[in-house]
Amino acid sequence: MDRGQIQLLLREAVASARSGNRSWAQECLGRILKADPYNEEAWLWMSTVLETPAEKRFCLEKVLAVNPQNTQAQAGLLYLDQQSRGPIKPLVVPKRTLCPMCGEPNQPQAFQCANCGQDLFVACPSCGERVDIDRPACAACGQEIGDVGTGAAYFFHLGELYLQHGQAKRALETWDKTLFLNPDYPRVAEVAAEAFLATGQRDLAIQSLERALEESDDAEHKRELRLKMANFQRELRQYDEAYALYHQLLLEEKERKESWTELYVEMGRFYQLRGNTDEAQNYYEMALTLDGKRHEIRYEVANILDEKGFELRALSEFRMLREVGGEIGERAQARIAEIRPPVTDTFRNRWQETVRGTARYAVAGVILLALATGRNWMGLNLGDVLGLLAAVLGGYLVTAATATPRNLPTPANLGRLGDSPAFARMRLRPKKDAAAAPKSSAWSRFIASQRRSAQQLAAKLRVVQLRVAQVLQRFLVDSGKRIDHFRRSPTGKKLSQFRARLAKTRFFQAAGRLFGRVFPAQAGFLAHLSDLARSGGKRLVAQAGEVQETQLYRWIAAALGMLLLLLAGRLILT
Amino acid sequence: MIPIGDTRRRFGFPWMTVVLLVLGGVFFLYERRAPLDRTAFSLLPWDLLAGQHLVLLRRALTSVLVQGPGWLEPIVNLVYLGVLGSKVEDACGPGGLFSITLLSAISGVTIKLAVHPESQDPVHGLAGVVAGLFGAYMILYAFRPIPTWVPPMVARLTPVPVFLHLLYWAGLVFVNIDFGLLRAGKIRQCVSLEPTWPMVGALVIGLIVGQLFARREFLWLQVVQAKRSAARR
Numbered sequence: 098m099d100r101g102q103i104q105l106l107l108r109e110a111v112a113s114a115r116s117g118n119r120s121w122a123q124e125c126l127g128r129i130l131k132a133d134p135y136n137e138e139a140w141l142w143m144s145t146v147l148e149t150p151a152e153k154r155f156c157l158e159k160v161l162a163v164n165p166q167n168t169q170a171q172a173g174l175l176y177l178d179q180q181s182r183g184p185i186k187p188l189v190v191p192k193r194t195l196c197p198m199c200g201e202p203n204q205p206q207a208f209q210c211a212n213c214g215q216d217l218f219v220a221c222p223s224c225g226e227r228v229d230i231d232r233p234a235c236a237a238c239g240q241e242i243g244d245v246g247t248g249a250a251y252f253f254h255l256g257e258l259y260l261q262h263g264q265a266k267r268a269l270e271t272w273d274k275t276l277f278l279n280p281d282y283p284r285v286a287e288v289a290a291e292a293f294l295a296t297g298q299r300d301l302a303i304q305s306l307e308r309a310l311e312e313s314d315d316a317e318h319k320r321e322l323r324l325k326m327a328n329f330q331r332e333l334r335q336y337d338e339a340y341a342l343y344h345q346l347l348l349e350e351k352e353r354k355e356s357w358t359e360l361y362v363e364m365g366r367f368y369q370l371r372g373n374t375d376e377a378q379n380y381y382e383m384a385l386t387l388d389g390k391r392h393e394i395r396y397e398v399a400n401i402l403d404e405k406g407f408e409l410r411a412l413s414e415f416r417m418l419r420e421v422g423g424e425i426g427e428r429a430q431a432r433i434a435e436i437r438p439p440v441t442d443t444f445r446n447r448w449q450e451t452v453r454g455t456a457r458y459a460v461a462g463v464i465l466l467a468l469a470t471g472r473n474w475m476g477l478n479l480g481d482v483l484g485l486l487a488a489v490l491g492g493y494l495v496t497a498a499t500a501t502p503r504n505l506p507t508p509a510n511l512g513r514l515g516d517s518p519a520f521a522r523m524r525l526r527p528k529k530d531a532a533a534a535p536k537s538s539a540w541s542r543f544i545a546s547q548r549r550s551a552q553q554l555a556a557k558l559r560v561v562q563l564r565v566a567q568v569l570q571r572f573l574v575d576s577g578k579r580i581d582h583f584r585r586s587p588t589g590k591k592l593s594q595f596r597a598r599l600a601k602t603r604f605f606q607a608a609g610r611l612f613g614r615v616f617p618a619q620a621g622f623l624a625h626l627s628d629l630a631r632s633g634g635k636r637l638v639a640q641a642g643e644v645q646e647t648q649l650y651r652w653i654a655a656a657l658g659m660l661l662l663l664l665a666g667r668l669i670l671t
Numbered sequence: 672m673i674p675i676g677d678t679r680r681r682f683g684f685p686w687m688t689v690v691l692l693v694l695g696g697v698f699f700l701y702e703r704r705a706p707l708d709r710t711a712f713s714l715l716p717w718d719l720l721a722g723q724h725l726v727l728l729r730r731a732l733t734s735v736l737v738q739g740p741g742w743l744e745p746i747v748n749l750v751y752l753g754v755l756g757s758k759v760e761d762a763c764g765p766g767g768l769f770s771i772t773l774l775s776a777i778s779g780v781t782i783k784l785a786v787h788p789e790s791q792d793p794v795h796g797l798a799g800v801v802a803g804l805f806g807a808y809m810i811l812y813a814f815r816p817i818p819t820w821v822p823p824m825v826a827r828l829t830p831v832p833v834f835l836h837l838l839y840w841a842g843l844v845f846v847n848i849d850f851g852l853l854r855a856g857k858i859r860q861c862v863s864l865e866p867t868w869p870m871v872g873a874l875v876i877g878l879i880v881g882q883l884f885a886r887r888e889f890l891w892l893q894v895v896q897a898k899r900s901a902a903r904r
Contacts, residue, residue: 409680
């Protein structure tokens with residue numbers, strides 16, 4: 098192919114490439130490059146009509162191989178390199194912090210506004226950490242602070258948070274900014290009054306509240322502010338003014354024939370502060386009648402009752418609060434433990450309790466003996482003396498069995514008695530060394546044999562108890578089935594409906610409560626019985642296998658004690 | 672003065688006191704209508720000689736409910752039974768109160784018969800019971816004063832020492848004034864004193880059994896309060 102034909106073919110390829118006919122352009126350029134492999138222009142145009150970057154690169158490198166100075170090929174390769182690295186990122190303009198007071202933009206990390214000197218951060222109300230004003234919440238503790246874009250509302254809310262967390266001074270400084278941004282922002286005077294009171298600025302507190310009263314248009318809000326004023330005067334010990342305002346509000350409330358719980362609560366607090374617990378209790382109870390869920394008030398009432406000595410009523414209120422749970426429930430539980438500390442095991446089983454219990458029967462025996470003999474003390478016979486002894490012994494056994502099982506004469510307790518310091522003091526002869534003493538004395542062998550017998554008996558009784566419990570369970574289950582069958586019958590349904598209606602009546606509920614109060618032990622027993630019936634006696638069976646050795650001794654001692662007491666009665670009175 | 676007592680309770684409603692008051696009140700009102708056959712209910716001295724000890728015991732119990740003639744003594748006894756009984760029941764429980772009542776009644780009767788066996792009067796009344804309750808109250812509550820209505824003070828109650836109440840009660844129950852002799856100007860002769868040994872005996876028994884029958888929880892609370900007071904000092 099001569100030069101003229103190559104030029105014609107090149108012109109044809111360029112025209113095809115420009116018109117978008119790539120395939121014909123590729124055909125033409127291929128022929129040219131076949132004829133002239135060092136045709137720089139043909140390789141250049143070929144790079145434009147090929148699809149893949151690798152083919153394009155090959156063509157451009159061929160151009161540079163023919164002519165290393167070819168700028169178009171260099172630019173093409175550069176472009177291909179950049180394409181291979183990825184898209185170029187747009188340029189980021191750094192954010193500027195706007196000063197909330199003057200609106201000037203500042204560097205993002207600036208601490209103060211360069212224009213007005215305003216701090217561009219706040220202290221977190223909860224943890225005290227620095228929080229940029231751009232952030233809506235504290236990064237350290239998560240405390241929500243607000244959006245600085247809202248302007249005055251942001252500072253107002255921040256001030257309230259400071260006050261809630263006991264930082265009254267900071268709250269006041271923050272509200273200054275609120276007023277700077279919006280002098281007519283509502284409620285600032287009202288909240289500032291509380292902050293002034295907290296910082297001890299009494300006059301300012303009162304003035305602030307008076308201003309809030311002037312600003313307020315709403316009658317309901319005005320009433321609340323007046324109540325707040327009365328509370329402030331109470332806190333500031335201006336009792337006469339507070340009393341006058343409280344009673345004025347009370348009169349207005351009576352005229353309107355409405356009941357305002359908060360007023361009663363605050364009046365209760367007023368009287369409690371003055372030491373008049375009777376009036377305080379009255380007002381608190383009125384508040385509780387209107388709103389029974391004021392647990393703090395119920396707690397105060399319970400404390401007042403306890404102070405006055407009405408322990409039972411105080412305990413009843415604390416028990417109700419314990420059911421509520423939470424922090425108030427825990428405080429109530431602590432108070433219950435304080436008022437009614439549980440009897441310790443040591444006190445319960447001390448020897449003085451055994452002596453007291455035995456002495457009851459002994460004194461009763463002596464008195465009955467005195468009644469029987471009259472003046473004829475010298476006529477006391479053996480039967481009378483034995484009767485008295487039986488009364489003492491029987492009394493001891495019954496007391497130890499029922500109240501102080503640790504003082505029962507069981508082998509274990511007798512063994513321990515021998516080692517007690519009191520017993521050691523009573524010895525006539527000093528105790529021999531353990532090394533010199535015989536390994537097992539007759540007494541210790543006797544004790545051991547008694548224990549073995551008792552354990553065997555306990556095992557047998559466990560089986561008996563289990564069998565009895567199983568029989569009872571079967572009986573309860575059968576009874577339960579019969580009762581269910583009856584309940585499903587027409588008569589049973591009518592009876593259930595009647596019972597349900599009766600249970601809803603106030604009289605029935607009051608009777609139940611009265612029964613529970615007057616006979617708490619019996620009410621508990623009935624509840625226990627109904628639980629047992631509902632569980633079908635499963636609990637009975639579960640408890641049946643737990644006969645302990647001590648239990649066995651207690652039963653034996655109780656039975657023996659009762660027999661001895663009956664014998665004593667017989668001997669003394671006949 | 673009228674003892675009103677302390678309505679503060681620690682352990683529950685004093686239903687045994689209420690039962691005893693109701694029984695006493697019923698017997699008292701019944702006797703105003705138609706006097707009871709005292710030989711059936713009261714204790715008679717010759718019962719002792721009969722050797723029928725069970726009958727003696729029964730009579731000792733029923734004699735407590737028989738109030739006898741007159742109005743002042745039974746009413747005063749019932750008032751003090753209510754006031755003292757509720758506090759003793761709070762400390763000792765219903766069973767404890769019943770036992771103290773029983774033992775005080777029997778001891779009062781026993782001492783009367785022992786000191787005056789020649790007496791022909793039937794023995795009855797609540798005097799022994801009340802004396803025993805006084806003793807129990809004193810020992811359980813460490814001689815705490817009893818809130819009393821003392822005229823002319825209407826609005827508040829005055830705490831009067833329990834010893835004064837004891838003397839006041841004893842004066843009302845055991846001192847007899849013959850108004851006929853008084854009107855006749857025989858002042859020394861108009862006043863007579865009933866035997867007081869039974870009351871003293873029942874009082875002593877009450878002092879002894881009060882602590883014996885006290886609830887364990889009551890004694891425990893006393894120990895705890897003593898420890899707290901000592902810690903505060």
